[in-house]
Amino acid sequence: MKPFLLLSLLVVLLGPAPPALSQSPGEISYVDHSVMPDGPLGDMISELLATINANDAAAIANFINERCAASFRDIAPMETHVDVFLNTYHETGGMDFHSIRTYVPARPDETVIILKDRNYHAWRAIVLEYNTQSDEITSLQFATARTPSNVVEPAIGSDDQLVEHITTFMQRICDKGVFSGTVLVARGDDILFERACGEASKRFHVPNNIDTKFNLGSMNKMFTSTAILQLAERGKLSLDDAISMYVDTSWLPETITARVTVRHLLTHTSGLGSYFNETYWQSSRERFRKVSDYQPLVRGDFLRFEPGSDYRYSNTGMLLLGVVIESASGQDYFDYIRQHIYQPAGMRNTDCYAMDEPVENLAIGYIPNRSNGLGWENNIYKHVLMGGPAGGGFSTVRDLHKYARAMQQGKLVSASSREAMWTDHHGHAYGYGFSVEQGKAGRIVGHGGGFPGLNANLDIFTDAGLIVAVLSNHHRGASPVARYIYDLIHRMPS
Numbered sequence: 001m002k003p004f005l006l007l008s009l010l011v012v013l014l015g016p017a018p019p020a021l022s023q024s025p026g027e028i029s030y031v032d033h034s035v036m037p038d039g040p041l042g043d044m045i046s047e048l049l050a051t052i053n054a055n056d057a058a059a060i061a062n063f064i065n066e067r068c069a070a071s072f073r074d075i076a077p078m079e080t081h082v083d084v085f086l087n088t089y090h091e092t093g094g095m096d097f098h099s100i101r102t103y104v105p106a107r108p109d110e111t112v113i114i115l116k117d118r119n120y121h122a123w124r125a126i127v128l129e130y131n132t133q134s135d136e137i138t139s140l141q142f143a144t145a146r147t148p149s150n151v152v153e154p155a156i157g158s159d160d161q162l163v164e165h166i167t168t169f170m171q172r173i174c175d176k177g178v179f180s181g182t183v184l185v186a187r188g189d190d191i192l193f194e195r196a197c198g199e200a201s202k203r204f205h206v207p208n209n210i211d212t213k214f215n216l217g218s219m220n221k222m223f224t225s226t227a228i229l230q231l232a233e234r235g236k237l238s239l240d241d242a243i244s245m246y247v248d249t250s251w252l253p254e255t256i257t258a259r260v261t262v263r264h265l266l267t268h269t270s271g272l273g274s275y276f277n278e279t280y281w282q283s284s285r286e287r288f289r290k291v292s293d294y295q296p297l298v299r300g301d302f303l304r305f306e307p308g309s310d311y312r313y314s315n316t317g318m319l320l321l322g323v324v325i326e327s328a329s330g331q332d333y334f335d336y337i338r339q340h341i342y343q344p345a346g347m348r349n350t351d352c353y354a355m356d357e358p359v360e361n362l363a364i365g366y367i368p369n370r371s372n373g374l375g376w377e378n379n380i381y382k383h384v385l386m387g388g389p390a391g392g393g394f395s396t397v398r399d400l401h402k403y404a405r406a407m408q409q410g411k412l413v414s415a416s417s418r419e420a421m422w423t424d425h426h427g428h429a430y431g432y433g434f435s436v437e438q439g440k441a442g443r444i445v446g447h448g449g450g451f452p453g454l455n456a457n458l459d460i461f462t463d464a465g466l467i468v469a470v471l472s473n474h475h476r477g478a479s480p481v482a483r484y485i486y487d488l489i490h491r492m493p494s
Contacts, residue, residue, distance in 0.1 A: 032099035032114055032148035040135050045097070045113055048126070048137075052085055053094040057370075060085045069136040088142050090368045091476055092117035093178070095124055099148050114145055119178045120169075120480040123147055144483065156491045163193050165488050170195045170481075179481060180366070181455075181472030182210055184397035187465055189405060194397065200363040200473065202376060213349055213362045213394040214471035215383070216456045217449020220352070221318050223341050224389040225266055225433020226407070227325050229417040230340055232262075236328040239263040246327035247320055251298055262324060264307045265317040266432040267425050271303035274315040275390075285385040289354070291322045291333045294388070311428040315390040318433075322389030333389060342399075345406035350395040352387035355380060362394060363473035365453025379453025391449060397469040404446075404460045404467045421445075422462065440490040441466075450476065457482040464489060 036042045044067060051063040060082045064073055073081070095115035102112075113126040123146065129139035147153060156162050166185060173179045180198025184191060196208045231237050237246070243265065244257035251257070256272075264270040275297035280288075288294055301316050322333045329336050334352055342350050353359045365379035387393035395403075406412050413421070421432040422445045429437055437444045442463025449456035455478035459468040468485050472478040 029104040030101050030146075030149060031104075032101050032150045034099040034148075034150060036097060037100060037111075040132070041111065041130060044130065044135070044137070045111075045128075049095065049097060049115070052089055055086065055089045055094075057082045057086065067135075067137055068140070069131065069134065069138045072136075072138055072140065084142075086370065087368060087475075091119070091480070092122075092124060093119035093176075098123075099150065101125070101145075101148070110139075114148055117480075119176065120173065120484060122480055122484060147487070153487075153491055155493065156488055157493065159187060159192055162488055162492065166193050166485060167195075169484055170197070173481070174198070179472065179477060180208060180474045181214060181363075181470065181477055181481075182208060182212060182397045183481060183485075184210075184401055184467075184469045185485065186401050186467045191401070198472075198474070200361070202364075202366060202374070202378075208363060208473075209361070211349060211361060211396050211398065213353070213359065213396055214456060214473055215363070215365055215449070215451070215454040216387070216391065216393050216395055216471075217451050217454055218315075218318075218391040219395075219400075219447045219449040219456050219458060220387055220389065220391045220393045221433045222403075222447050222458075223337055223393075224318055224321050224325070225421060226341055226412050227329075227336060228262060228266060228321055229413045229421060229432065231325065231328045233414060233417060237262060237324065239266065243320060243324060246324040251295055251320070251323065252301060256301075256303060259303070260307045262321070263432075265314075265321050265324070267311075268313050268317060268428070268430060269309075269311055269426060270307050270314055270317045271305045271310070271312065272301050272314045272316040272320070273304065273312070275301075275319060276315060285355075285381070285383075288384055289386050291319070291326060291388055294319055311426055311430070318390035319388065325389070341403075341412060344411050345399075346402045347395065347399040350393065350399045350403075352393040354386045355383070356385060359394075365451075365473045365475075367453045367475045379451070382452050383454075391451075395471070397471055400458050400469040400471075401467055404458065404469075408460070408462075440494060441492065442494065444486075448479070448482075450479075455479055459486060461489060464492065464494070 051059050061078055064081050095117050098116055099114045101114050109129055111128045111130055115124045117124050125143045125145035127141040127143060128137055131138050170183060174197035182196045185193040194210050196210045198208050200206045200208045200212050232239055239262045241262050242258050243260050243262060244254050247257050260270045275294055277297060280297050298316055304312055325336055326333050366376045367379055369377040384392045407418055421434050422436055423431050424436040425431060429435055434445045435447055441461050445460050445462060446458040453475050455472045455476050457470045457478050466489055470478040470482040
């Protein structure tokens, strides 16, 4: 397995928030105690934090070897463990202890350490399983965290106060060079805040501006799903059609496509997987431009479960929606999306641009790399040459705002179709091509996008009336900013 893939796998194992830490407010009861534990556990936590904050590869390797059980060490090569620790430091700027979190009902097998990071002043967590007899860590996860129970954040009483907080925050992280990208916050059509900082090209030191085009990652799934609902409204397809009506056997055998419906693809309940497989990583990016070019990556896919019986996020499923669009509309996928999504919404700086063409004002993605003197590598040879139905296109924060407003105003689909898209159908916080969440600010819909060297997020607060778009050409660069603004909005009166 390629080192990059292994690192991505380990980040999946160690990085994202476990369900316990990503709950909606009030779902799970927890209490924070701002006292370091006594004895060996407290000593180990202090040593762990010192190791992370030292940002030193040798110290990390020594900690993994001496303080972690073999079962944990052996899940990946030492180089990958070290990279995860170093990347955590790079993202957070170091972390400081705040509390130990306990839950009701209790979780006796894990210790949850709540920290505040130094870059974003965001709440983070380390979730440990610790063997007291051997004095070893048997499991370790880095995660985001909810505000501690013993911290009371002051309310945000107005849009002016919201903008004041965001302005101060953005000035600090831009001055520190922590963030590279663009941010937009709007109430309806009125843009309350927008800011660009960082560089679109580190090679030529070209600064980002508010109209710089950033890679969206998976956010193209919103556009693809919108197109499907448009075609359903026009009677070109039904969401309950088997995809065998549109996807022929050059893609998958009919024993699969006859069991999978368009609705299954929209909701990630098809049982299909991801075309970012070993064949993709071993192939030239030049091979993948048109939707049909992806056939070799899909042919060997299989059903992990009976369609409709479970949920599994599927890039292959969204790609096949592009095949459905071409078959049902009689148009090339890219032409359809331009004509029926981008143009009606007024999105003039959005498309699946080919990376071997000199597109103006387009940001190159960057990944931290400590093996060269520059500290970065670009992602051009890792990503697709040209995006498609499942992701990889480019847009601007202003265009994403226009898309959100076009959806809200019924310019792209009817109100009933929009509500179907913005409804969680299976309890997995996902509708039709949109994430769906309920919080203190009411319903939030949108989508995120992530891949090495890029990060993007759109949040539409349908009840609070706010729209937040964050785009970054740094690895995992947008999520902490989007999360900070999300938390501010949840402090506003409902």
